[in-house]
Amino acid sequence: xxxxxxxxxxxxxxxxxxxxxxxxxxxxxxxxxxxxxxxxxxxxxxxxxxxxxxxxxxxxxxxxxxxxxxxxxxxxxxxxxxxxxxxxxxxxxxxxxxxxxxxxxxxxxxxxxxxxxxxxxxxxxxxxxxxxxxxxxxxxxxxxxxxxxxxxxxxxxxxxxxxxxxxxxxxxxxxxxxxxxxxxxxxxxxxxxxxxxxxxxxxxxxxxxxxxxxxxxxxxxxxxxxxxxxxxxxx
Numbered sequence: 001x002x003x004x005x006x007x008x009x010x011x012x013x014x015x016x017x018x019x020x021x022x023x024x025x026x027x028x029x030x031x032x033x034x035x036x037x038x039x040x041x042x043x044x045x046x047x048x049x050x051x052x053x054x055x056x057x058x059x060x061x062x063x064x065x066x067x068x069x070x071x072x073x074x075x076x077x078x079x080x081x082x083x084x085x086x087x088x089x090x091x092x093x094x095x096x097x098x099x100x101x102x103x104x105x106x107x108x109x110x111x112x113x114x115x116x117x118x119x120x121x122x123x124x125x126x127x128x129x130x131x132x133x134x135x136x137x138x139x140x141x142x143x144x145x146x147x148x149x150x151x152x153x154x155x156x157x158x159x160x161x162x163x164x165x166x167x168x169x170x171x172x173x174x175x176x177x178x179x180x181x182x183x184x185x186x187x188x189x190x191x192x193x194x195x196x197x198x199x200x201x202x203x204x205x206x207x208x209x210x211x212x213x214x215x216x217x218x219x220x221x222x223x224x225x226x227x228x229x230x231x232x233x234x235x
Contacts, residue, residue, distance in 0.1 A: 020033030020034060020035060020063070020064075021034075021035060021036065021062065021063055021064040021065065021066040022034040022035070022036060022037055022043075022044045022060060022061070022062060022063065022066060023060070023061045023063055024044050024047065024048065024058065024059070024060050025058070025059050025061070026056055026057050026058045026059050027047075027048060027051065027053055027056055027058045027080075028051050028052060028053045028054075028056055029051055030044075030047040030048055030050070030051050030053075032047075034047065035066075036066050036068065036069055036070075037060070037066060037069060037085075037094065037103065038069045038070055038071050038072055038073050038074070038096065038102070038103065038104075039068075039069065039070050039072060039073070040070070040072045040073050043072075043073050044060055045073045045074060045075045046073045048075065048078065048083075049073065049075070049076045049078075052078075052079060053078050053079060053080040054079040054080070055079070055080070055081055056080045056081065057080065057081050057082045057083075057084075058080050058082070058083040058084070059083075059084050059085075059086075060083070060084070060085040060086075061085075061086060061087070061088050062085065062086070062087040062088065062092050062094065062126065063087075063088050063089070064092065065091075065092050065093040065094075065095070066093070066094050066095070067093060067094075067095040067096070068095075068096065069094060069095060069096030069098070069102060070096055070098065071096055071098035071100055071101055071102045071103070071104065071130075074101065074103070074104030074105065074106035074108075074141075074143070075103075075104070075105055075106060075108040075111065076106050076107055076108060077106070077107035077108055077109065077144075078108060078109075080110065081110065082110050082111075082112065083108070083110065083111045083112070084111075084112045084114060084119065085111070085112065085113045085114065086113075086114040086115070086116060086117070086118060086119040086126070087115065087116075087117055087125050087126045088117065088118065089117060089125075090117055090123070090125045091125065092125065092126055092127070093126075093127040093128075093129065094126065094127070094128045094129070095127070095128075095129050095130075095131075096130060097130065097131050097132045098130050098132055098134075098137060099132055099134035099136055099137055100134070100136045100137065100138070101130075101137075101138045101139070101140070101141035101143075101169065102128065102129075102130040102138070102139050102140070103128065103139065103140045103141070104141045104143060105140070105141065105142050105143065105146040105149055106143050106144050106146065107143070107144040107145055107146055107176075108146050108149065109146065109147045109148050109149065110148050110149065111146075111149045111150075112149070112150045112151075112152070113126075113128075113140070113149075113150070113151045113152070113154060114126075114150075114152055114153055114154075115128075115152065115153040115154035115155070115187070116152075116153045122153070122186075123153070124153045124154060124155050124186075124187070124188060125153075126153075126154050126155070127154070127155045127156075127157065128140065128154055128155070128156050128157070129155075129156070129157035129158065129192050130157070130158050130159070130160070130167075130192070131157070131158075131159055131192040131193070131194035132158075132159065132160065132194070133159045133160070133161050133194055133195050134160065134161065135160065135161050135162040135165070136160070136162065136165065137158060137159065137160035137161070137162075137165065138158060138160055138165050138166060138167065138168070138169040139156050139157065139158040139167045139168065140156060140167075140168050140169070141168075141169045141170075141171060142168075142169065142170045142171065142179040142182060142211075143171050143173070143179065144173050144174070144175065144176075144179075145173045145175060145176035145177055145178055145179060145180070145209070146179050146182065147176075147177060147179065147180050147181045147182065148181045148182065149182045149183070150182070150183040150184075150185065151168070151182075151183070151184050151185070151187060152183070152184075152185040152186050152187065153185075153186050153187065154187050154188075155187070155188040155190070156168060156187055156188070156189050156190075157189075157190055157191060157192040158191065158192055158197050159191055159192045159194040159195040159196065159197055160197050160198070161195070161197070161198065162198060163198045163199070163229070163230070164198075164202065164204060165197075165198065165199065165202055166197065166198070166199035166200060166201050166202030166235065167189055167190075167191075167197055167199070167200050167201065167224075168184060168189065168200070168201045168202070169201075169202050169203075169204075170182070170201075170202070170203040170204065170205070170211045170214065171204055172204050172205055172206035172209065173205075173206060173209040173211075174206065174209060175209070176209070177209070177212075178205055178206070178209040178210045178211045178212060179203075179205075179211045179214070180210070180211060180212045180213045180214065181212075181213045181214070182214045182215070183214070183215045183217070184201065184214070184215070184216045184217070184219060185215065185216075185217045185218055185219070186217070186218045186219065187219045187220070188219070188220045188222075189201065189219055189220070189221045189222075189224075190220075190221070190222050190223045190224065191223050191224055196223070196224060196225065196226040196227070196231065197224060197226065197231070198226055198229060198230075198231050198232070198235075199224070199231065199232045199233075199234075199235045200221045200224040200232070200233045200234065201216060201221070201233065201234045201235070202232075202235045203235070216234060221233040221234070
């Protein structure tokens, strides 16, 4: 009985940030539970980046709030057919105070971030927020020709303080087609309580690598006006 009691007390003493909050399925050898999306040593993105998933349909489920994200590892280009991220219950949050992108789609294609429980219905049940007021902060960044991705039915918050950044950021590419063919649909896009950003959505392409064919549809973009500054819903 003493051993059982001690074991139970040790479980209670484990910080919530160390428990599994992310589950990967449908991958090539990287299925399992992870404590985060973006932490280098324990994150699902690092695991997925380390294998080849040609033709796979990967599902990443958010099973509990992940509030200690570091943004250290983005999701790189992969040969999967689809990669889908969605929560398994209501009221979950992906959060990290990051002086850069919280979620970075670094050349990744055919990724869907769906804030609905189980990926069905019409309720926005996932909050993704980066409360950093750093000049390099963003919440979701598309980089290096991240194409044909979708972010939908999420509440997306940020407070970055650079006039050429945004809560959602399409940044320049140097290869391929630019960050193109992406869809931002049916989201609430707004500031975090830490402060107002300069831009809710910002796109900065490059010559010959334009960000083109992106669709921004049916979003609520609000509380982004930064006092005393030129700020924009979409720039």
